[in-house]
Amino acid sequence: MNVTIVDYNSGNISSVINSFNEVVKDKVNIEVTSDLKKIKSSDKIVLPGQGSFKSCVEALNNIDGLSDALNEFTMTNKKPLLGICVGLQMFADIGYEETETKGLGWISGKVSKIDNQDGKYKLPHIGWNQITVIKDSKIFKDIENNSHMYFVHSYEFVPKDKSVISATTDYSSNIVCSVEKENIFGTQFHPEKSDKLGLKIIDNFINL
């Protein structure tokens, strides 16, 4: 099996690479690339993302043919993709960080700033928070409800169709922190930084 971590200059992805290598040992081939051929022929894709929605979308669009290749992989060929943090947020139609920016549009919805309730909640939302699992997701196999995951973000994905939400976390309101729609998976938290339970989620994705 080939798993590709998309390297599109979206910020620091070394932790993502390290965590996947730790989970698969030598059993699965992990590629870190933006090569379109390799992306198209892989079995699974990981779409990381750090920084702002705008900077990630721009970085993606800066690589000719990348968004089309991802679209084909995900929407036409229906192969599994895991978006992490801004990688998940980019599933949306539109994001409002810095300026209004069009997303990939795979899961209808928007990405807007977390309501800090006039300074009552610090932003970014940084640290370990518990997730409330609201539907069975394949990547949550053996992950208990209320498990702690590591978060760092100021914006949240608000999908139109609530049935895609697999988990939420409580910070100012119930923030969407995991989605599953057919072959598309995403976590707002960082499984690569969420210790053993995070690695288990990565393992679940690898074993889909």
Add this chain to the structure above:
Amino acid sequence: MLKNRIIPCLDVKNGRVVKGINFIDLKDAGDPVEQAKIYSDGGADEICFLDITASNENRDIIYDVVEKTSKKCFVPLTVGGGIRSVEDINKLLNCGADKVSINTAAVENSKVVIESSKRFGSQCIVVAIDAKKNGNKWEVFTHGGRNNSGIDALEYANQMEENGAGELLVTSMDRDGTQVGYDTDLMFKISSKVNIPVIASGGVGNLNHLVDGIKLGKASAVLAASIFHYGKYSVKEAKEYMDLKGIPVRI
């Protein structure tokens, strides 16, 4: 709910762990990679490396330490000490650091924080404020506590938030190494002034001090070095104690 974080800090010099008492009198006590692994297995919410003599010496060795640690620890790793430029930050992040903590360079050149937070995202930019009390205000020190910039720490904290810092690591120079507890007055004042999380540092001698950092200092996270490093308390004991005192922690 969001939990308060406990962050053990390892002071690293020439690739080895040390902890200074008031920044001098260093004692060698171990391999940073192994130490970090022990902490993350023991429930540390993050790990912090501070390359203490990096401003003066060849610091390439820290890259190797970070690279090795990030392959073994799957909790966030913050690295600070001697960061001068956006390129230094890029290099540390590429080696596997999740965040960098910037001290002197943030004072001397505001572009470092502004540009790096734009390029890499605020989430990985921690500004470290070393503050010392002078009369009824606190002043920002640089160069590992050697130089007084004369800048007011509270105003500086605000400025750093504006420049794009994602978190502030606030160390009381008066308390660091003394084990008499955080300067909770300083922590409270800064935490109340900014909308980004504050990590309290400097002066922890017992577990109650950690509780005070959160309850009185209103910090989001507490950082400590020697109480963990010399085996006085484990991270697990610290968390159990904080839990007992009603502080939300990840257990």
